[in-house]
């Protein structure tokens with residue numbers, strides 16, 4: 001996880017919370033959350049949890065399919 005500057009806002013459209021995590025866009029592509037433009041994706045606590053939950057589900061699907 002990258003460190004982020006203070007005062008950076010969440011990259012999710014319509015969210016104005018302060019970001020606590022940053023990710024590369026590639027990593028984030030698994031999610032269907034709508035994002036503002038930018039090279040990196042910044043997430044607030046709430047959206048980070050949402051994203052983590054979604055990617056966890058995807059991983060479980062993969063395991064079922066290939067495991």
Ligand SMILES: [Zn+2]
Nearest residue numbers: 010015044047
């Ligand atoms: Zn957010």
